[in-house]
Amino acid sequence: MKTTLTFRAAVLSLFIFAMFIGTWHLATQAPKESAAAQAVNAEYAELMGKGAEKTGGFPSPEKVGSAFVKYLSDPFYDNGPNDKGIGIQVGYSLLRVGTGFLLAMLFALPLGFVIGMSPLMTKALNPFIQILKPISPLAWMPLALYTLKDSEVSGIFVIFICSLWPMLINTAFGVAGVRRDWINVARTLEVNPLRKAFLVILPAAAPTILTGMRISMGIAWIVIVAAEMLVGGTGIGYFVWNEWNNLALPNVIFAITMIGLVGMALDLGFGTLQKFVTYRE
Amino acid sequence: MTAHFLSVEGLSKIYPTADGKPGTPVFEDIHFAIERGEFICIIGHSGCGKTTILNVLAGLEEASAGGAIMDDREIDGPSLDRGVVFQGHALMPWMTVLGNVAFATKSRWPDWSKAQIEEHCTTYLEMVGLGHAIHKKPAELSGGMKQRVGIARAFAIEPKMLLLDEPFGALDALTRGTIQDELLKIVRATQQTVFMITHDVDEAILLADKVILMSNGPLAKIAEIVEITMPRDRTRAEMHHDPQFYRIRNHLVDFLVNRSKSYAGSDAAQLHDAKHPPVVRPGLVPDGTPSGDNGGRPVLKQVVNQ
Numbered sequence: 031m032k033t034t035l036t037f038r039a040a041v042l043s044l045f046i047f048a049m050f051i052g053t054w055h056l057a058t059q060a061p062k063e064s065a066a067a068q069a070v071n072a073e074y075a076e077l078m079g080k081g082a083e084k085t086g087g088f089p090s091p092e093k094v095g096s097a098f099v100k101y102l103s104d105p106f107y108d109n110g111p112n113d114k115g116i117g118i119q120v121g122y123s124l125l126r127v128g129t130g131f132l133l134a135m136l137f138a139l140p141l142g143f144v145i146g147m148s149p150l151m152t153k154a155l156n157p158f159i160q161i162l163k164p165i166s167p168l169a170w171m172p173l174a175l176y177t178l179k180d181s182e183v184s185g186i187f188v189i190f191i192c193s194l195w196p197m198l199i200n201t202a203f204g205v206a207g208v209r210r211d212w213i214n215v216a217r218t219l220e221v222n223p224l225r226k227a228f229l230v231i232l233p234a235a236a237p238t239i240l241t242g243m244r245i246s247m248g249i250a251w252i253v254i255v256a257a258e259m260l261v262g263g264t265g266i267g268y269f270v271w272n273e274w275n276n277l278a279l280p281n282v283i284f285a286i287t288m289i290g291l292v293g294m295a296l297d298l299g300f301g302t303l304q305k306f307v308t309y310r311e
Numbered sequence: 312m313t314a315h316f317l318s319v320e321g322l323s324k325i326y327p328t329a330d331g332k333p334g335t336p337v338f339e340d341i342h343f344a345i346e347r348g349e350f351i352c353i354i355g356h357s358g359c360g361k362t363t364i365l366n367v368l369a370g371l372e373e374a375s376a377g378g379a380i381m382d383d384r385e386i387d388g389p390s391l392d393r394g395v396v397f398q399g400h401a402l403m404p405w406m407t408v409l410g411n412v413a414f415a416t417k418s419r420w421p422d423w424s425k426a427q428i429e430e431h432c433t434t435y436l437e438m439v440g441l442g443h444a445i446h447k448k449p450a451e452l453s454g455g456m457k458q459r460v461g462i463a464r465a466f467a468i469e470p471k472m473l474l475l476d477e478p479f480g481a482l483d484a485l486t487r488g489t490i491q492d493e494l495l496k497i498v499r500a501t502q503q504t505v506f507m508i509t510h511d512v513d514e515a516i517l518l519a520d521k522v523i524l525m526s527n528g529p530l531a532k533i534a535e536i537v538e539i540t541m542p543r544d545r546t547r548a549e550m551h552h553d554p555q556f557y558r559i560r561n562h563l564v565d566f567l568v569n570r571s572k573s574y575a576g577s578d579a580a581q582l583h584d585a586k587h588p589p590v591v592r593p594g595l596v597p598d599g600t601p602s603g604d605n606g607g608r609p610v611l612k613q614v615v616n617q
């Protein structure tokens with residue numbers, strides 16, 4: 031019997047998922063249900079020391095499941111500032127990420143081009159980039175809040191600053207690494223600078239640039255949750271924070287899962303775009 | 312000042328060494344000329360500076376001294392007047408075959424309509440036998456086909472001169488032969504002036520009117536210029552029946568194997584006049600004439616310009 035690798039992997043994934051849910055279910059069941067469960071619980075209690083009674087506090091998969099059903103069946107309701115559908119919250123987050131990301135693109139791509147084309151600019155700007163790059167984007171938050179005086183704009187600024195570096199560095203790197211031969215072809219054909227930039231350098235560097243954009247988007251999605259927890263108001267990060275304050279852990283788990291799913295979708299999207307601009311030599 | 316189509320005068324090239332000081336010149340005081348419609352091959356060992364000379368002619372690289380004049384204009388940068396076929400084909404992999412040639416054509420004639428460009432490109436692609444593959448990407452082509460696209464691209468801009476850097480270096484003998492024939496046909500038909508680097512002696516004999524022989528670098532010189540005196544309509548299949556063929560071939564191989572290394576210290580080097588390198592016609596020396604009593608001097612018996 032021969033099955034494809036994909037199929038076997040899918041079966042294994044499902045199995046792992048079922049095991050995970052099953053274990054979770056058993057671990058969060060009320061004690062004294064059955065001998066087997068007791069045995070498991072006893073073992074668990076031993077492993078965890080005295081913490082066994084806390085398992086009662088952790089939501090069971092059933093509870094989390096019902097949170098999924100509740101939120102996903104009506105994702106776009108709006109009952110005031112502290113009670114909005116998950117679709118709306120994710121929408122806010124995506125809007126902020128999208129705006130910050132686009133602004134970073136407008137800035138990073140042309141600047142990256144200039145840096146990549148000019149060894150002088152590379153050398154001159156390198157120290158600044160190296161110092162600014164490792165700064166946690168959230169460290170900018172106080173400065174942003176103080177200067178921009180608007181939490182919404184500050185959130186976008188934080189996304190902007192964290193998306194900037196991978197895009198800038200990859201664009202510069204991609205542009206600087208365009209094959210000498212292709213540049214020489216353009217030179218011998220007396221191609222004007224604009225045509226050269228758009229028809230030779232951009233397509234040649236596109237795979238590298240898109241890798242940078244993909245990394246940026248991944249970081250931006252991680253950062254937005256933290257930023258929204260700080261800034262508050264709307265968004266998936268705020269949702270998590272709010273549900274934590276309500277001690278509604280099933281909702282928190284639901285939100286965490288959504289963050290993962292949306293992040294994966296974004297990454298897949300960029301993966302597809304990347305395939306689109308990749309060329310085979 | 313000069314009646315030649317292209318004349319190279321006093322060319323030398325010095326690359327800086329790793330610590331920034333000027334190194335030994337790769338070559339210096341190089342003089343030669345090319346007439347309109349001539350096919351020139353240049354042969355020499357690896358590293359003697361052939362590509363550097365070609366790049367200077369293309370305008371891609373600056374000479375350290377001297378220069379080149381083409382059609383009464385000094386070469387001071389790349390120009391559409393000179394089409395270049397690069398060693399590694401240098402096709403843009405994100406464009407189709409047609410797109411690659413169209414990119415060049417559009418650069419040459421920016422005002423042409425899309426249809427006009429496509430028709431022009433198709434003509435040239437058909438000329439190199441790629442009419443069926445115009446919508447393919449370079450990655451879908453064999454090495455020989457890619458090289459042919461490179462040739463079509465260079466021809467399509469209808470340059471005054473064509474510069475080829477070992478265009479067939481990476482091809483197998485069979486493909487190489489086919490493309491040589493195609494190139495020969497096109498060059499004969501278009502009266503194209505060509506400057507070509509090659510490592511292949513047979514290729515040079517088939518294609519060239521004159522073969523420039525370079526001694527080994529650094530400080531490479533033009534040791535001599537060999538005129539190929541066989542009839543111009545020679546073909547790859549027939550040329551080895553001509554008695555001249557083996558005389559020329561032996562002369563070239565002998566240079567590459569023996570004389571190119573020892574050139575610097577030889578008698579020939581003593582007599583060397585950079586402005587007038589010896590022009591020889593080994594094909595016309597009748598067999599039986601002692602063409603080398605191992606001294607190096609007999610070569611000069613064939614010299615025709617001194």
Ligand SMILES: Nc1ncnc2c1ncn2[C@@H]1O[C@H](COP(=O)(O)OP(=O)(O)OP(=O)(O)O)[C@@H](O)[C@H]1O
Binds near residue numbers: 326327362
């Ligand atoms: N950018 C450079 N910097 C320093 N030295 C260089 C540079 N380019 C070429 N050289 C040197 O110049 C010499 C000539 O190089 P060139 O590429 O012209 O040789 P070539 O005759 O074309 O050789 P091949 O037959 O291997 O292609 C070599 O010794 C090489 O090391």
Ligand SMILES: [Mg+2]
Binds near residue numbers: 363
């Ligand atoms: Mg070379």
